[in-house]
Amino acid sequence: MALHYSPVLWNRQKRLYDLTMAGLMALYLIIFCTLQTSLFPPITTETIVIRATSTLAFLMLHVILVIGPLCRLDNRFLPLLYNRRHLGVSMFIVAAVHSVFSVLQFHTRGDVDPLVSLFTSERQYGSFGQFPFQPLGFFALLILFVMAATSHDFWLKNLSPRVWKTLHMSVYLAYALIVMHVALGILQQETSPVYAGLMGVGVLTVSGLHVMAAFIGNRRELHPNAPATDGFVAVCDVNDIADNRAKTLMVNGQNIALFKYDGKLSAVSNLCRHQNGPLGEGKIIDGCITCPWHGYQYLPENGQSPPPFTEKIETYAVRCVGTTVWVNPQPYPPGTPQTPALLKVTTINDEN
Amino acid sequence: MKTDHTGEPPDFYIGWQEKAPPTYARPVRWVVLLLVVLVPAMACLLVWQQRGFSDAVFEYGQLTMLEGQLIREPVPFLRVPVKNSPPDAPLFERILLIGYGKHGAEATIRQWEARYGSLHNKKIGVRGTLIYHEGHAALELTEEASACRTVAPLPPSLAIPTTQSLGEVTLQGEITDPKCFLGVMKPGDGRPHRACAVRCIAGGIPPLLWVRNGKGRENGYVLVGPNGERINDQILKAVGQNVRVRGRLGQADNWLILYVDAPTELTRLRADVLAQIALCQ
Numbered sequence: 001m002a003l004h005y006s007p008v009l010w011n012r013q014k015r016l017y018d019l020t021m022a023g024l025m026a027l028y029l030i031i032f033c034t035l036q037t038s039l040f041p042p043i044t045t046e047t048i049v050i051r052a053t054s055t056l057a058f059l060m061l062h063v064i065l066v067i068g069p070l071c072r073l074d075n076r077f078l079p080l081l082y083n084r085r086h087l088g089v090s091m092f093i094v095a096a097v098h099s100v101f102s103v104l105q106f107h108t109r110g111d112v113d114p115l116v117s118l119f120t121s122e123r124q125y126g127s128f129g130q131f132p133f134q135p136l137g138f139f140a141l142l143i144l145f146v147m148a149a150t151s152h153d154f155w156l157k158n159l160s161p162r163v164w165k166t167l168h169m170s171v172y173l174a175y176a177l178i179v180m181h182v183a184l185g186i187l188q189q190e191t192s193p194v195y196a197g198l199m200g201v202g203v204l205t206v207s208g209l210h211v212m213a214a215f216i217g218n219r220r221e222l223h224p225n226a227p228a229t230d231g232f233v234a235v236c237d238v239n240d241i242a243d244n245r246a247k248t249l250m251v252n253g254q255n256i257a258l259f260k261y262d263g264k265l266s267a268v269s270n271l272c273r274h275q276n277g278p279l280g281e282g283k284i285i286d287g288c289i290t291c292p293w294h295g296y297q298y299l300p301e302n303g304q305s306p307p308p309f310t311e312k313i314e315t316y317a318v319r320c321v322g323t324t325v326w327v328n329p330q331p332y333p334p335g336t337p338q339t340p341a342l343l344k345v346t347t348i349n350d351e352n
Numbered sequence: 353m354k355t356d357h358t359g360e361p362p363d364f365y366i367g368w369q370e371k372a373p374p375t376y377a378r379p380v381r382w383v384v385l386l387l388v389v390l391v392p393a394m395a396c397l398l399v400w401q402q403r404g405f406s407d408a409v410f411e412y413g414q415l416t417m418l419e420g421q422l423i424r425e426p427v428p429f430l431r432v433p434v435k436n437s438p439p440d441a442p443l444f445e446r447i448l449l450i451g452y453g454k455h456g457a458e459a460t461i462r463q464w465e466a467r468y469g470s471l472h473n474k475k476i477g478v479r480g481t482l483i484y485h486e487g488h489a490a491l492e493l494t495e496e497a498s499a500c501r502t503v504a505p506l507p508p509s510l511a512i513p514t515t516q517s518l519g520e521v522t523l524q525g526e527i528t529d530p531k532c533f534l535g536v537m538k539p540g541d542g543r544p545h546r547a548c549a550v551r552c553i554a555g556g557i558p559p560l561l562w563v564r565n566g567k568g569r570e571n572g573y574v575l576v577g578p579n580g581e582r583i584n585d586q587i588l589k590a591v592g593q594n595v596r597v598r599g600r601l602g603q604a605d606n607w608l609i610l611y612v613d614a615p616t617e618l619t620r621l622r623a624d625v626l627a628q629i630a631l632c633q
Contacts, residue, residue: 012370020384024391031395042405044538055398059391075365076379082367105537109453110551121547121554123589130593134547188543192401198394283364295366 017083021090028056046105053098058182058202060091061175065206069213071292075281078292085151088171092141092148099141102134133185140177143170156275165276179203222249232319232326238265238343239323246289248280251329256316257282258327259289259300264340266300267316267327273298273334274311302337408485408535410492418447418491419477421506423513426580426609427558428457430478430491431513444513445606448490448558448574449478450531454548456556463497477502483535487606488572490534515609518601523573523610525563527591527618529553530572533560546592553584553591561597561610573601573610583615590618 032052036043064087070077107114107121122132147168149155156164179199187196224235233251241247241260248270249256255270257280268289270280277293284290288297288306298305298313305311312335317328320341332338363373372380420432429446437443449457465471480491480499493499529552532540539545541562553559561573575597577583596619599612612618 009368011368013367013372024387027388028391028395031392032399035396035399039399040402040405042407042538044410047405047538051398055394059394063387074379076376077383078365079367079372079376079380080383082365106545106548107551109455111454111555112551117547117551121550122592132547133543185544189539190401190403192403194397194401198397285364285366290364290366292365293367295368 013079014083014086017079018086021087025056025060025090025094028052028059032056046101049101050098050105053094053101054186057091057095057098058178060087060094061178062202062206064088064091065171065175066209069209072213072217072278073209075292081293088144089148089151092144095141095144099137102137106134129184131180131184133181133183136177136184137181140174140181143174143177147171147174153274161271161273161276175206220248222247224249224251229326231328231330232317233329234324235327236325237323238320238325241265241325244284246280246282248278249327251327254316254329254331256280256327256329257289258318258325259284260343261287261300263343264300265318265320265325265343266338266340267318268298268300268303269314269331269334271313272296273305273313279313301340302335304335405538406485406535406540408533408538408540409483410535411482414481415479415494416482416491417477417479417501419475419502420444420447421513422449422461422471422474422476423604424461424472426576426582426611427574428461429604429607430476431605443605445489446604447482448488448530448607449480450483450490450492450557451555452492452494452496454529454531454552454555454557456558457493458556460493460496460499464500467497468500468503471503473506475504475506476500477504483531485534486570486572488530488534490530492531492536513604515602515604518603518608520598521601521610522596522598523561523563524594524596525561525573526594527553527559527561527575527587529557529591530560530574531557533562533572541592543592549592550588554588556582556584558582559584559587559591561595571608573608575599575610575612575615577615578611578613580609580611583612586615587618590620593620595620 029052032055033048036048036051064084067077067080067084071081103114103118107117110117112120118138119135124130125132147170150159150164150167159167182199187199222235224233226234235249235251235258236247238260241258244261246257246259249258256267257270258265258267261284268279270278272279272291272293274291274294274296277291279289279291282290282292284300287299289300290297296305296311298311303313303315314331314334315336315338316331317338318341319326320343325341363375365372365376418430418432420430423429423431423446428449430449431444431446434443434445451457451460461471478491478493478499479495479501481494483490483492526541528541528545529549531552532545532548537545537548559575561575562570563573564570575583575587578600597610597612599610602609602611
């Protein structure tokens, strides 16, 4: 939410985040390389680099993938999510070092071009157990590259949040490719059960946390299924919503955040214009809906970011009849002002 | 943890604020502490659990000069006298000649012959990088065309080399390339190295069948066709895999040469067969 362009809007929390991340990465590499040369002196430098960077990148990818569901399960982990893109770009750089060294080591100075060699040296594409594992790593790196290259808000704005988010969801495809890359590659040689066990724990942790977060998120979300009256659907009792907080609804495929504040009710899209963050898990601060992910703000009455910012989200009509809240799930164009429903006893006839 | 009546923390986290509220900062501190323990533990565990690496040697950056007889068939060797062997019954050992990068030595030898003429029955001095493991040595012709430093007539003391026949054998092992396996790469065998072995063998480096008998004994066999012809292209699909190979075994000084009966019909061993073999051992 920048008024003036700056490549990275640094602040204290981002600096702390990056310093901690860099420190942990350096700690891992120093310990791995030192121990590797001490315990296995015959090893070559190239193999140390390939193994140190591959294991570090895979570890970082697991951390990246568990941050999202952890925050959905307990929002006290939100500071981990705030600067996650720096973690992602760093992970890509580490993975790229692994890839460059692997291609140099295994595919250069041969009778064909290194990229041709990558895809043609092993040809058993019809076999599951013998499937060439290196092309899997190549495609995973390609996905990670596209994600790292488009991680900046410049691309988010130009691609649109929906496209950007869809693109970045391909991290799960990259993860699946990397798991297969590891399982069909190094695990065929390093047969210690600890290796297979660690990867199993990693896959189970990532998938388990995602399933749990989806289940709990679904339980928190309202799914009103009463018939519509005059286009409005009864969604909840007004007392179910805390002051300055929201309930999230899924009605007719619309993901809606219903906020209660200052004796009023307003409904807007639950998806932040920035990274599709869950606005319904945010809070009204200084009169603005504030996204829990990166602090983007919108006025609840019209879904517009306060000037001079220009982000806008869809708005919905809301009514309060007695203590029952009614929402019309037909979205209005982003930034369309809506009269907030007042918290007083009224009837639909009164409003008409 | 303090929460409001909706179960949410009473304060709210905003990333662009200078400091995170204590409700959010505390659990993050615990996560960082956990990572400070977990990250070194993972590094230690992942290194410690590796299967280890051979003590094969590649004398990278160190050039060695060797003098001996150039052998062209079935694969290029430099045949050198063994130091301190009796003059009346001189012993010889062969150093496998390998080109720079993932290439065989033939192209380089052709360059030498273009410069010096036929090297048949000549004593040559070659400078290259030594690679050795388990009694087998190879010389990478690092300087390529310049690697051949001297050419002289063959002294009569160098006996005419012969290959001693050891009969028909069936062997099980992994086909790899001798350059990487004898020391250039660690590991120079197994699945992660398979693509590299394919490139090396496709580039003309003679294929090597490495056999382990389960009692700690291991040996390498250079694979050629039934008449000593090169079979690199025919066995590419089996490179980096465990195979059963039948053929006629010959000994050329300190190297074993396997003249494979039917190179295109190598039996790839399935995982269950491999497991049975391991159990038997």
